[in-house]
Amino acid sequence: MGMEHYAYVSPLRHKNACLKTTFGITVLVCGLAMDSIAVSLWITVSMMGISVIWGKVRLYDYIRFLAMPLFFILFGGGALFFATEDMRLVLLVTLRAVGAVSAFYFLTLSTPVGELMAVLRKCHVPPVLIGLMYLLYRDIFVLTGVWQSMFTAAQSRLGYADYRTSLRTFGGIGSNLLLLSWKRADDCYHAMEARGYEGTICFLERRQSCRWYDVLAAAGYIAVMAAIRRFCG
Amino acid sequence: MNRKERKLVATVFITCVMFGVSPRVNAMHIMEGYLPAGYCIAWGILCIPFLLAGFLQIRKRLRDDGRSITLLAMSGAFIFVISSLKIPSVTGSCSHMTGTGLGAILFGPCMTGILGCIVLLFQAVLLAHGGLTTLGANAFSMAIAGPALTWLLYLFCKKCRIRKRVSVFLAAALGDLFTYCVTSIQLAVAFPSPQGGVAVSLMKFLGVFAPTQFPLAILEGVLTVLIVIGLEVYARPELQALEAEKGEAS
Numbered sequence: 001m002g003m004e005h006y007a008y009v010s011p012l013r014h015k016n017a018c019l020k021t022t023f024g025i026t027v028l029v030c031g032l033a034m035d036s037i038a039v040s041l042w043i044t045v046s047m048m049g050i051s052v053i054w055g056k057v058r059l060y061d062y063i064r065f066l067a068m069p070l071f072f073i074l075f076g077g078g079a080l081f082f083a084t085e086d087m088r089l090v091l092l093v094t095l096r097a098v099g100a101v102s103a104f105y106f107l108t109l110s111t112p113v114g115e116l117m118a119v120l121r122k123c124h125v126p127p128v129l130i131g132l133m134y135l136l137y138r139d140i141f142v143l144t145g146v147w148q149s150m151f152t153a154a155q156s157r158l159g160y161a162d163y164r165t166s167l168r169t170f171g172g173i174g175s176n177l178l179l180l181s182w183k184r185a186d187d188c189y190h191a192m193e194a195r196g197y198e199g200t201i202c203f204l205e206r207r208q209s210c211r212w213y214d215v216l217a218a219a220g221y222i223a224v225m226a227a228i229r230r231f232c233g
Numbered sequence: 234m235n236r237k238e239r240k241l242v243a244t245v246f247i248t249c250v251m252f253g254v255s256p257r258v259n260a261m262h263i264m265e266g267y268l269p270a271g272y273c274i275a276w277g278i279l280c281i282p283f284l285l286a287g288f289l290q291i292r293k294r295l296r297d298d299g300r301s302i303t304l305l306a307m308s309g310a311f312i313f314v315i316s317s318l319k320i321p322s323v324t325g326s327c328s329h330m331t332g333t334g335l336g337a338i339l340f341g342p343c344m345t346g347i348l349g350c351i352v353l354l355f356q357a358v359l360l361a362h363g364g365l366t367t368l369g370a371n372a373f374s375m376a377i378a379g380p381a382l383t384w385l386l387y388l389f390c391k392k393c394r395i396r397k398r399v400s401v402f403l404a405a406a407l408g409d410l411f412t413y414c415v416t417s418i419q420l421a422v423a424f425p426s427p428q429g430g431v432a433v434s435l436m437k438f439l440g441v442f443a444p445t446q447f448p449l450a451i452l453e454g455v456l457t458v459l460i461v462i463g464l465e466v467y468a469r470p471e472l473q474a475l476e477a478e479k480g481e482a483s
Contacts, residue, residue: 003358003359003361004359025365028265028266028365028366029270029366031266032266032269032270032273032366033270035269065361068361069264069265069361072262072264073264073267076263076264076267078441079420079437079438079441079442080420080424082437082441083420083421083424083426083433083434083437083438083441084424084425084426084427084434085426085427086427089424093266093267093424096266096267097264097265097266097267098266099266100265100266100364100366101264101265101266101361101364104265104357104361104364104365105361108358108359108361113355113358113359116358126288126292128288128291128292128295128302129288129347129351131302132291132302132305132306132309132347132351133351133354135302135303135306135307136305136306136309136310136313136348136351136352136355137310137355138306139306139307139309139310140310140313140314140355140359142310143307143310143311143313143314144314147314147318167455167456167459168459170318170320170456170459171455171456171458171459171460171462171463172459172463174315174335174456174459174460174463175459175460175461175462175463175464175466175467175468176463176467177311177314177315178308178311178339178460178464178468179464179467179468179471181307181308181310181311182304182307182308182468182471184307185303185304185306185307186300186303186304188303188307189300189302189303192303199295199299
């Protein structure tokens with residue numbers, strides 16, 4: 001999960017998370033609503049520029065991140081062409097999807113999940129859900145680590161020697177993982193309780209001031225989008 | 234070779250080719266930006282009642298027993314991890330389980346709806362599977378419709394006293410197929426064919442995804458059964474506790 005790493009080290013991380021989220025989602029929604037090839041191209045190129053130049057994401061990594069969704073998008077584009085036989089529509093949808101993914105990448109490559117959740121809290125999402133999401137997010141990494149060692153152990157014991165065995169190994173690891181996760185859940189609860197957990201998980205939030213020039217830049221970006229839509233169609 | 238053997242070889246050959254050609258399949262997630270804005274909102278709104286039901290159930294459960302929050306979170310993380318693992322396939326092509334079928338069998342459909350939604354959000358953020366604007370559509374197909382059918386089938390098989398392994402297999406495999414049908418419907422409604430409308434493009438979308446989704450659904454069924462068998466061997470008390478809880482909830 002290299003994207004996670006970039007979100008934590010990005011220079012854009014210290015910008016206000018609310019502003020970044022609002023900006024990212026506005027661009028996403030506007031790109032979708034404007035439904036134009038020129039706007040989508042602009043979003044793709046400019047978001048890549050912002051992430052690479054300001055976000056200090058290595059270009060190679062950015063392209064690697066983009067390659068995976070791009071494959072699905074092209075695969076879907078093939079299916080779409082087969083179904084509708086409308087080349088213009090396929091081109092439009094494909095570019096729109098690439099633009100949307102780029103806009104979303106701006107957000108995920110500059111904002112760690114913890115800060116996204118702080119934004120959700122400000123949007124008055126119920127605290128129960130936020131707590132659940134936060135724990136779930138942490139547990140993903142715990143379980144992935146556990147899975148990794150189980151996988152290595154199974155592999156070194158020829159658990160993936162042939163197809164039948166590998167299916168069985170997969171099933172075994174799956175059930176073992178679930179069992180282990182339930183056990184860990186209990187330990188985790190005890191640890192939380194020992195640290196004063198009483199139903200809500202409290203976080204210390206880093207204060208991020210919202211600078212006027214950031215707001216101006218975001219507004220300018222959206223104005224450029226509108227202008228492109230107006231003049232280039 | 235007699236006729237029977239030839240038939241066997243042909244079947245095995247076709248199955249192997251199907252597994253072999255399936256590329257990195259994740260056709261079930263609709264990508265970011267794929268659906269027009271109106272449809273994104275519509276599918277999102279359609280999800281709300283189901284998610285509300287799930288939320289209320291979770292809140293009640295947490296009120297009764299606060300310690301289930303870590304259990305729920307772990308279960309959600311399990312769904313995430315199991316659905317992001319490559320399943321073994323012949324050629325090393327990469328495909329994934331949905332994992333929500335297993336979730337529905339273990340925790341019931343309402344809980345799986347909420348957990349599945351959170352998992353989809355994290356899949357979008359961490360792995361770029363699916364997306365934020367298509368979250369509603371994806372949640373409807375993968376976290377609500379599929380698990381709901383799995384759960385109903387599982388209950389139905391239990392009523393008919395079908396063997397547990399068979400019923401788990403049927404429920405998981407058919408739930409997976411249903412997810413893919415719903416995704417195709419979502420795409421077809423958004424992109425009707427200019428000649429024949431929604432019906433024609435639905436048939437075409439179903440046709441395009443079928444060769445990859447059929448073997449995947451069967452594989453999902455097999456793996457779910459294997460996981461459930463493992464749980465039955467090592468975690469019978471935990472499974473019984475879950476069954477009891479589900480009985481109370483429904």
